[in-house]
Amino acid sequence: MSADNTKKKKARGNAQYKTDRVITPRERAMNIFIFILLFLVALTMVFPLVYMVLTSFMTKNQILSGRLTLIPNPVLIGKYSEVLSKGQFISGVINTIKVEIPVLLIGGFTSSLAAFAFAKMEFRGKDKFFLALLATIMIPFAVVMIPQYVLFTKLGWTNSLLPLIIPGLFGNVSMIFFLRQNLYSIPSDLMDAAKLDGCTYFGTYWRVFLPLMKGALGTQLMLWFMGIWNDYLAPTIFLRSEANWTLQVVIRSFNSYYAIQSDYALIMAASVIAMIPTLLLFFVFQRMIIESIAISGIK
Amino acid sequence: MAGSKKVKVKMSQMAKREERWAWLFIAPPFIGFMCFMAYPIVFALIVSCSRWTGINSLWGNLVGLRNYIEIFQDAKFWKAMVTTIIYMIGIPIGMILGMTIAMGLNRGIPGKRLLTTMYYVPVVSSLVAVSILWAWVFNYDYGLLNGIYKALTGAHGPNWLGDEHMIKVSMIIFMVWKGLGSSIILYLAGLQNIPRDYYEAAEIDGASGWQRFRNITLPLLSPVTFYILITSLIGGFQVFVEVQVMAASGGPNYSAATVVFYLYEKAFTNGQLGYGSAIAVILAIIIFMITALNFWGQNKWVNTDI
Numbered sequence: 001m002s003a004d005n006t007k008k009k010k011a012r013g014n015a016q017y018k019t020d021r022v023i024t025p026r027e028r029a030m031n032i033f034i035f036i037l038l039f040l041v042a043l044t045m046v047f048p049l050v051y052m053v054l055t056s057f058m059t060k061n062q063i064l065s066g067r068l069t070l071i072p073n074p075v076l077i078g079k080y081s082e083v084l085s086k087g088q089f090i091s092g093v094i095n096t097i098k099v100e101i102p103v104l105l106i107g108g109f110t111s112s113l114a115a116f117a118f119a120k121m122e123f124r125g126k127d128k129f130f131l132a133l134l135a136t137i138m139i140p141f142a143v144v145m146i147p148q149y150v151l152f153t154k155l156g157w158t159n160s161l162l163p164l165i166i167p168g169l170f171g172n173v174s175m176i177f178f179l180r181q182n183l184y185s186i187p188s189d190l191m192d193a194a195k196l197d198g199c200t201y202f203g204t205y206w207r208v209f210l211p212l213m214k215g216a217l218g219t220q221l222m223l224w225f226m227g228i229w230n231d232y233l234a235p236t237i238f239l240r241s242e243a244n245w246t247l248q249v250v251i252r253s254f255n256s257y258y259a260i261q262s263d264y265a266l267i268m269a270a271s272v273i274a275m276i277p278t279l280l281l282f283f284v285f286q287r288m289i290i291e292s293i294a295i296s297g298i299k
Numbered sequence: 300m301a302g303s304k305k306v307k308v309k310m311s312q313m314a315k316r317e318e319r320w321a322w323l324f325i326a327p328p329f330i331g332f333m334c335f336m337a338y339p340i341v342f343a344l345i346v347s348c349s350r351w352t353g354i355n356s357l358w359g360n361l362v363g364l365r366n367y368i369e370i371f372q373d374a375k376f377w378k379a380m381v382t383t384i385i386y387m388i389g390i391p392i393g394m395i396l397g398m399t400i401a402m403g404l405n406r407g408i409p410g411k412r413l414l415t416t417m418y419y420v421p422v423v424s425s426l427v428a429v430s431i432l433w434a435w436v437f438n439y440d441y442g443l444l445n446g447i448y449k450a451l452t453g454a455h456g457p458n459w460l461g462d463e464h465m466i467k468v469s470m471i472i473f474m475v476w477k478g479l480g481s482s483i484i485l486y487l488a489g490l491q492n493i494p495r496d497y498y499e500a501a502e503i504d505g506a507s508g509w510q511r512f513r514n515i516t517l518p519l520l521s522p523v524t525f526y527i528l529i530t531s532l533i534g535g536f537q538v539f540v541e542v543q544v545m546a547a548s549g550g551p552n553y554s555a556a557t558v559v560f561y562l563y564e565k566a567f568t569n570g571q572l573g574y575g576s577a578i579a580v581i582l583a584i585i586i587f588m589i590t591a592l593n594f595w596g597q598n599k600w601v602n603t604d605i
Contacts, residue, residue, distance in 0.1 A: 031407070031408045034406060035408045035409060038400060038403050038404065039410070041400065042414050045418055045476065045480075046417050046420060048432055048436055048443070048476070049420060049421070049424070051432075051436070063441060067449075067450075110327040111328065114325045116324065117320075118325065121317055121320070121324070122321070126321075129329060133328055135336075136332055138586065138587075139586075140533070140536070140537050140582065140583070142537050142562060142579060143340070143579045143582055143583040144336060144579075145579075146566050146576050147338070147343045148335060150342070150346075150353065151339065167334075169327070169331075170328055170332075170334075171327055176328060205324075226423060229425070230426060230427070232426065248428075251425075252427050252544055255544065256547065267431060271431050278423055278425065279420065279423065283416070289423075290415065290484055293485070294484055294485060294487070294488035
């Protein structure tokens with residue numbers, strides 16, 4: 001008992017505040033047990049996705065054998081080339097990219113410029129404008145999709161990708177919110193200094209603050225990229241002609257079409273390819289992405 | 300601060316210039332807000348009081364509140380509403396699992412980052428793709444779940460997506476799986492915000508593990524719990540994609556259909572834009588009330604003094 005106490009005191013003397021608790025063997029055993037438990041849960045979570053990849057390599061005979069098999073035998077990679085040789089799939093990828101590029105470039109610009117104005121400039125009605133924008137986050141898409149559909153039809157946009165591109169060009173409210181938050185942590189002295197140097201307001205944004213918010217902007221653009229990539233509801237409603245379908249609409253139509261033929265390997269291969277870009281981004285930038293999600297809960 | 304008056308006059312000219320530039324800078328998102336949010340909402344309110352199909356005349360087919368009265372007597376609407384609420388059973392399940400797993404991760408165990416990544420992968424995966432995947436996992440004859448079931452018991456497993464009740468269970472399982480990672484991350488961030496001394500002080504006072512959880516962890520996590528609850532409720536009322544992919548016709552006896560699924564069908568399959576808009580307005584009112592609850596509840600029972 002007393003030995004334990006002195007140990008603790010010694011540890012405290014090390015001034016290592018966070019690790020001043022000494023881990024007892026019992027606690028260590030407990031930690032190992034918990035790790036195994038959590039690892040099993042994690043495996044269960046990931047397993048369906050692994051199974052998805054495994055299925056995509058299986059032959060139809062194996063899939064429809066009626067017995068549970070996990071390892072593809074023989075390993076069939078032909079389904080991937082079959083998916084990639086389908087014009088519809090490729091055009092889905094191209095259409096999605098055609099939406100991503102203008103929206104991220106121009107929308108990223110308008111969002112960061114507005115965030116800069118909200119965080120660093122003084123003007124009347126600032127809070128009211130910001131609240132009005134913030135209200136947009138709370139309005140679900142389902143509520144405005146009918147009028148938007150009517151509007152886009154009237155404008156003659158539903159035979160193109162414009163319904164997905166144009167609204168994005170005006171900026172993204174959650175992005176404005178996060179960038180504004182980020183700009184608050186940058187000292188406003190820079191603003192005054194730029195003013196004294198005769199820098200224009202746009203110049204101050206472009207040359208001083210934009211480089212400073214690069215990191216936050218990058219994270220937000222990444223999340224937006226994923227959102228557009230995975231979007232399904234808006235494209236299904238607004239895109240009338242098949243030639244304009246984005247990737248998610250295409251793989252969903254693959255699902256209904258090839259399920260009738262029981263070609264599950266092809267469906268899974270198409271879905272796997274469709275998931276790769278967002279998963280890659282997530283694996284590379286997971287620390288930034290997870291951090292920005294965690295902040296949204298604490299704030 | 301001598302000559303501050305002079306500076307003030309100058310400043311106000313500068314301030315005016317600054318203001319004009321600022322308004323210009325916030326103009327794009329604001330114009331977007333007016334065109335794609337404010338105007339559609341007003342328009343939806345008008346359309347919801349009509350029998351408009353998009354082809355006939357809107358102003359010639361105004362019917363007052365008749366759509367709303369019909370919706371309240373519409374058995375199919377109520378069925379979809381009840382299903383939507385039943386799906387929300389997944390919210391507390393996900394919250395309890397998320398909190399438990401986050402507490403495990405927060406003990407300083409090895410491999411925390413790897414585990415977090417694994418939990419989070421379903422969250423960043425495309426909803427369409429994983430819905431397709433789970434439709435395959437739930438497949439009655441060849442799916443993974445029934446394969447495991449058969450290997451273990453020798454009997455044929457349940458008809459996950461083909462049975463009126465099982466399909467709800469299947470959807471809840473799927474939604475918990477898809478969303479668990481984000482509650483884990485939010486709880487983990489919340490836990491890391493709780494100062495260690497609180498636990499040490501409690502330990503010295505001889506508080507048991509359960510008491511520490513009940514009196515420190517749970518109250519200090521209440522803002523996170525509340526945040527997850529509100530966002531999940533709002534999201535829960537908008538479930539659509541997973542239903543359309545896994546049960547394209549709304550499932551056996553329309554048992555899987557949600558409110559948004561019904562709204563979509565009415566507006567875009569049947570062309571009843573008026574009726575669909577009325578459902579959309581009801582949805583907006585529900586979500587507005589949840590948001591109001593958010594502001595009210597935050598002051599009422601969320602413990603924020605850390």
